Amino acid sequence: MSRRREREEFTSYYGRPILKEPTWEAADIAGYIFAGGVAAASSMLAAGAQYTGRPALERRAKLTALTAISVSAAALVHDLGRPERFLNMLRVAKPTSPMSMGSWILSVYGPLAGASAASNITGLFPAAGRACGLGAAVSGSAVATYTAVLLADTAVPTWHDAHEVLPFVFAGSAAAAGGGIATALAPVVEAGPARRMAVAGALLETVMSLRMERSGHLSTETLREGRGGTLMRLSKAFSIGGAVGLALGGHRSRTVSVVGGLAVAAGSALLRFGVFEAGKASTRDPKYVVVPQRERLNAAEAARREAAGIEVAA
């Protein structure tokens, strides 16, 4: 399908882009999305660990979640043109704005993750700490997936065209990252669930991103070619390599757990940067706007003609 379209002629204004390129910095926004995924999946592991007697996994996952969400929030604020006005985010709650929803999600998740980590470290209020841990796991599921809506709810061709699969790509990627890091940090005897999460997450991430890349939209070119394509291929190499290593040797060897876990997490990070760069590339070339829209118009016109023709004939 895409082969045919590549040769298609299209008109533009001196080849100039139609859309504005996203103003966001890759390190801030792709980094923000990655760190959010790490935090969310870590909170889920921590909640499981706290109820299944895995204190070492619990401690490490809670600290990872707190660190990651702090990094994430810092990146978000840093990316604003007016960081000192960050709190303006909280003057409205707009379901039509994923960024507004995200700010509220973060303002629920952040304190819960923080409180459960603090309780775990200090040993104070253990019951409340565990309750917060559970709350962080539940609200974390929103942290991990709303970011797909954040990107898809734009005019950026690659991101918007992927809106159906992207939440699943990002959910898999979050599981891979959180699972991978916990596998690398926790002792092997306690790391079983983290390892399974990393392997399953990497699998889901890979399958879903293949679906995204082969959806037939012209914009998927940017996920296969150029910088975006390179990052996506690297991501798969790390994710699959790491997952295979963990599945085969993770339960026996600490070294394999560390290397494999970090590889899977790196695969997740590369995926976020790949999707980010691909989206930017799709705004720079007007063909990703003009060609599909022109095809849609022509198809509608043909349908109208046909309908009119049938009416005349009848």
Next chain:
Amino acid sequence: MSVTQLGMPAIGAPSEARKGFFTDTSLCIGCKACEVACKEWNSLPADGPLKLTGESFDNTSRLSADTWRHVAFIEKKVPAPASGGTEGIKWLMSSDVCKHCTNAACLDVCPTGALFRTEHGTVVVQQDICNGCGYCVSACPYGVIDQRPDDGRAFKCTMCYDRLGVGEEPACAKACPTQSIQYGELDELRERADARVAELHERGVDEARLYGRDPDGGVGGDGAFFLLLDEPETYGLPPDPVVTTRDLPAMWRRAAGAAAGLLAGAAVVFWGARK
């Protein structure tokens, strides 16, 4: 804290007839009076050092945070008539502007409520609230609104909100010497535009068409719409833009499904693994 609901185009209902622009490019002579008047009235800084693009008479190139009207120049080859003669050039000129969409993606996605719908039905950024998140920039299907790099905030055409408030027309419409830019009540402008297209078609100008007039279009119709003499993409306009938030309910549902799946998956990895 106020809560806007999904699908609600604006905070507050317009209290008067919706205002708009009808830009009739068949009348444009490319004088750029609109560009200049806009810059002057709104005290917009220069876009940067003067550069010559070699793209006909257009050295502005695009709408930006500091350019809210942009005159496009297209030199289109006209093949020699079958009866003989030589190949010629047709000049197309068009003054582009923010479309003040009925379903405005920029307004929908703005997380601070800085972008709002005015009593005139136009879309305006409140500069004291914008925190420069840049979301509107990625959301606009026309590539209109942009961030000022030094300032960090987003800027675009306000349809001269300050002038409208005192019953004046926008500076660009006032300055336009050919009435290519017409300002008024949107309903009336639509009627006027329909009559103008019919007139042009009668005169044999078959390529005349309206762009952004149709309330059934992908953005629910533009508050600033156009009469064009060629395909929209020739002028750097998207041929069939759709507001991204149209798919937002579906996106939230998908994300909720993925979130539930993630939680279920997390429970499964602990299954039967009690130590």
